[in-house]
Amino acid sequence: MRTLWRVFALVALPAVLLAVWWFASADSKDFFLPPLSRILNSFDTVWTAQRWRADVLPSVLRLLAGYVAAAILGIAAGTVIGSSRKVRATTEPVLEFLRALPPPVLVPVIMLFAGIGTGMKIAVIISGCVWPVLLNTVEGVRAVDGVLTDTCTVYRVTGARRLFRLTLPAASPQIVTGLRQALSLGIILMVISEMFAASSGLGFTIVQFQRSFAIPGMWSGIILLGLLGVAMSVLFALFERWALAWYLGMRRTGGRE
């Protein structure tokens, strides 16, 4: 009974919403709000294999490249800054300002340097994603449990072993929080960089549909982008469960406050 209710709860509302959309728009004459059936039909003709290869895949690859680079950069710099009180105090106001910059304003700046090619788009994604990772890493490294640090010092655990056995694991819950914030920012920046200046890519294609008033195509693009966001967040949840298994387990058992 319990499982039945779970399954029902999972699908009931989405099914109702889709049904409402389907029937409410079924004989819609509104040019901007075409029937859902037409949007779904346009998926086949719009998102052809060729378009997947030319637009969708490059977009996703750029997103991944920028995101991974930002993660590495952010964690590395964050560890350095977080480990030293003086470095932290020196960089804090500058970082505070850079973090406050809305990342999309960097698109025109990076266009100056890198033109409008693939490099520009990856640079835009890096420049936006790096801050949440960096700042959360700094916080995580700063707040490593004092007893653990003292223990490591007493046992003379230093260098790389200290980094990989103490600092990074202890900071990992915070780092993962930063990575999660960076992911949604990354998708936004991927789309914006393509809408601003590009000749291919998911964001470009959607804007192109809108400008040429190919409305069902535009809707299908919006849906595809939504599905991409959802897929990314599911993958991230899996990653998080894997990377933080120890931490989540500890919290569940209330091992320690």
Added chain:
Amino acid sequence: MSVHTTPPVPEPSTTARRRWPIPYGLAGLAAFALLAEAVPRLGIVPERHLPPFSRIMTALAGELHAPGFWPAVRDTVTAWSAGLGLAATAGVLVGVLIGSVPVLRDLTASTIEFLRPIPSVALIPLAVLLYGTRLPSSLLLIVYASFWPVLLQVLAGIRDIDPVAAATARSYRLGPLARLRYLQWPTTLPYAVTGLRLSASIALVLAVTAELVIGAPGLGKRIATAQISGAVPQMYALIVVTGLLGLAVNLAARAAERRVLHWHQSVRAEPAGAR
């Protein structure tokens, strides 16, 4: 899939941040300015791509007197505050409603998890078609993006209500209003405030994005105009302004958080790891 929420802790560094030795911070700022001056002057980066810091500051001083600058700031702030206000109100109302009724919470969980990660920029074409470059266009993007953090935090807050406190409230037959005041409000407030702080900076990002990409009036549009007309120092100056605006939003959000939650453990307690 679990609903991700941030525990109701104000930025962990808030208390520690007050303690950073100010001379170090000033030195950092000075070094940053010096670097931004030296890099183009030494020709490491062409000046037409990155003007020296002093030129950007001159352009900034010029912008402050330029016609249309303050109206642009006002437009951006209006869109930001209106969007944030709408999103926060909707988030709190929907959150309290869904959170208080377990059946509703079960029924909506999957839908929320699906809608939340949809990037709000996906709605840009739709916003353009429906509202053109007017304010509702920006509001659509801002509200969609900043609604979710508030909603999720309020839901998490209501789930966090102490069962003993809830049972006590039932035993004393507190009415719905009294329960709201003495049970749900104090537990949920720290969560809601955290959600608001997150939403405040997201709303600014989306406000500027809408202006930059769609062309809604505001600072973002001014940046786009400066870029197209090749006024590079002005463009940098305007970017600095958006950064200062973001800084003001962050600082104000943190100050408000400390004020509203002055009674809460997380604000009163010593910061973790500060030794």
